[in-house]
Amino acid sequence: MxxxxxxxxxxxxxxxxxxxxxxxxxxxxxxxxxxxxxxxxxxxxxxxxxxxxxxxxxxxxxxxxxxxxxxxxxxxxxxxxxxxxxxxxxxxxxxxxxxxxxxxxxxxxxxxxxxxxxxxxxxxxxxxxxxxxxxxxxxxxxxxxxxxxxxxxxxxxxxxxxxxxxxxxxxxxxxxxxxxxxxxxxxxxxxxxxxxxxxxxxxxxxxxxxxxxxxxxSRIVKRSLSFLSDQDSPEFRQRLIALPSIAECYDKDGRICVTTDNTDSVLAAIFTGGLPVRDVRIDQGRLDEAFEQLTQNHEEAV
Known part of the structure; x- marks a missing residue:
């Protein structure tokens, strides 16, 4: 080229x-x-x-x-x-x-x-x-x-x-x-x-x-995935938080959201553990988040 x-x-x-x-x-x-x-x-x-x-x-x-x-x-x-x-x-x-x-x-x-x-x-x-x-x-x-x-x-x-x-x-x-x-x-x-x-x-x-x-x-450290569950409960949330790689769990726009640095492993753990979830969405992050993380990391390195 x-x-x-x-x-x-x-x-x-x-x-x-x-x-x-x-x-x-x-x-x-x-x-x-x-x-x-x-x-x-x-x-x-x-x-x-x-x-x-x-x-x-x-x-x-x-x-x-x-x-x-x-x-x-x-x-x-x-x-x-x-x-x-x-x-x-x-x-x-x-x-x-x-x-x-x-x-x-x-x-x-x-x-x-x-x-x-x-x-x-x-x-x-x-x-x-x-x-x-x-x-x-x-x-x-x-x-x-x-x-x-x-x-x-x-x-x-x-x-x-x-x-x-x-x-x-x-x-x-x-x-x-x-x-x-x-x-x-x-x-x-x-x-x-x-x-x-x-x-x-x-x-x-x-x-x-x-x-x-x-x-x-894709270089954003933290990504999120969200889903719905017909069996949401405190016990369900505890099972979520206990999964490997999950940093936090919260509600947003009527959906259950979790943040992670490895969405693949979290999805595998959810389905292997048989957790009742549906309508799963993966948010790879926005450009402004990448912009903030990359420039901040460079300033700290300097």
Whole structure:
């Protein structure tokens, strides 16, 4: 599979503070990659080095096999950053056409408009008159103007309502189907869980986890399983607690729940012991739980 982004032992220091500490990873063509981490973890710094906006203190960054500032690289990438700046006294359509003119093979205007959800009235409005959400849509359109093969998105859905967010991620999936590569940061962990096929989790400048959302969630120490029982009683609960690997037992949403670090062994013990349970569900955990555990464990190790 073609490698689009190569980060090799990247570090970045600002005076005495090391914002990024020896990070290495590759990103392949057509993938959707989320970079996650707490505030100040080094996400935006990492993104900025991939864009060529910052030079690493140590290590090498290559985009399409070249330095990020190479003109041929610039023609193949698009970026939507947190701060949205617009050109005063130009209408939205004029701003988009201006940006399209900067590239040798710009995205078709009609396709671009359909992807970004801008309406005909939006296109005829002066850019500075747009609402916050509309400016985010315009920023997305400008990132797509050059028909990029690689798209960088820094907190792309901040300020968007639920409908606009749904439209945005549908567009990202459409771009991925065309073979375009997407790298994004977000504080909305559910978005990363739903949209990304790979997550890079950064804590205190270090890469602490790298895998699919399911792989990241599978690293949660405690999982839970829940069920119903027609013979629930104090004796039944005591039998449950006595089973190996069960940490606690509690009620939630009308169901009996137990936490464990080994759901397989608990299920085997329940059925071997003949406990009267039905409608069993296994909760492998949420991404926010994995995020909290992995970053906390890294901080304690440091």
């Amino acid at each position: 073609e490698v689009i982004v190569e980060m090799n032992q990247i570090s970045k220091s600002f005076k005495e503070k090391k914002a990024v500490d020896h990070i290495s990873f590759n990103i392949h063509k057509g993938s959707i990659v989320a970079i996650l981490g707490p505030n100040g973890a080094g996400k935006t710094t990492t993104l900025s080095m991939m864009l060529g906006m910052l030079e690493p203190t140590q290590g090498t960054v290559k985009i399409f096999g070249q330095h990020p500032k190479d003109i041929k690289v610039r023609e193949k990438i698009g970026a939507m950053l947190q701060q949205v700046s617009v050109i005063d006294r130009l209408k939205v359509r004029e701003v988009i056409e201006l940006f399209r003119s900067y590239y040798p093979n710009p995205m078709e205007m009609e396709f671009l408009i359909n992807l970004t959800g801008l309406t005909p009235s939006d296109l005829n409005r002066y850019a500075e008159k747009l609402s916050g959400g509309q400016k985010r849509c315009l920023s997305f359109a400008l990132a797509l103007a050059g028909n990029p093969e690689l798209l960088f998105l820094d907190e792309p859905t901040v300020g968007l309502d639920t409908t606009a967010r749904r439209k945005f991620w549908a567009s990202i999936r459409e771009l991925s189907k065309q073979g375009k590569t997407v790298v994004f940061t977000t504080h909305y962990l559910q978005e990363a869980d739903d949209a990304a096929d790979r997550i890079l989790l950064i804590s205190q400048g270090a890469l602490v986890a790298d895998g699919t959302p399911e792989e990241i969630k």
